[in-house]
Amino acid sequence: MLNLLKKHLKNEKGLTLIELLVVIVILGIISAIAVVAVGGVLDNSKKDAHIANAEQMINAARMAVISENNTSGATYTMEKLIELGHLESKPSDPSSTGYDGANSVVVVSKGTNTGNLTYSVTLAQSATKKYITSQSKPTRNNVTLNP
Numbered sequence: 001m002l003n004l005l006k007k008h009l010k011n012e013k014g015l016t017l018i019e020l021l022v023v024i025v026i027l028g029i030i031s032a033i034a035v036v037a038v039g040g041v042l043d044n045s046k047k048d049a050h051i052a053n054a055e056q057m058i059n060a061a062r063m064a065v066i067s068e069n070n071t072s073g074a075t076y077t078m079e080k081l082i083e084l085g086h087l088e089s090k091p092s093d094p095s096s097t098g099y100d101g102a103n104s105v106v107v108v109s110k111g112t113n114t115g116n117l118t119y120s121v122t123l124a125q126s127a128t129k130k131y132i133t134s135q136s137k138p139t140r141n142n143v144t145l146n147p
Helices: 002-010 017-068 078-083
Strands: 073-077 105-110 117-124 130-135
Touching: 017 073, 017 078, 017 105, 017 117, 017 130, 073 078
Parallel strands: none
Antiparallel strands: 073 105, 105 117, 117 130
């Protein structure tokens, strides 16, 4: 019986300190990678929100051009588009600082060769801080999150 007890104690299985440290290091590496990945997803979603707001302003400017029968071009501020009723209100800024209605503009210009109207949008936090600057088709690469 004593032999059986000694044999059983020798077969005791558990984690050594080194095995435990290896597991902790692996979990740390995995969590560090996850934090970086989640940060990138959050930044991309904020950029996508700015792009959606810029496209909303371009569409509102298109409606303003049509309603005014304007074929030569114009500049529409966010405030003017709201005043004309083509934007219901200021779009929500994903950075929560708010857009500057006077410096967020859509410039409508007439092409010299084709005569088609082109729309270029600027979304601004202030006169000097701009999320998107003069883009006709904003992409993530054109968006500055911390102007």
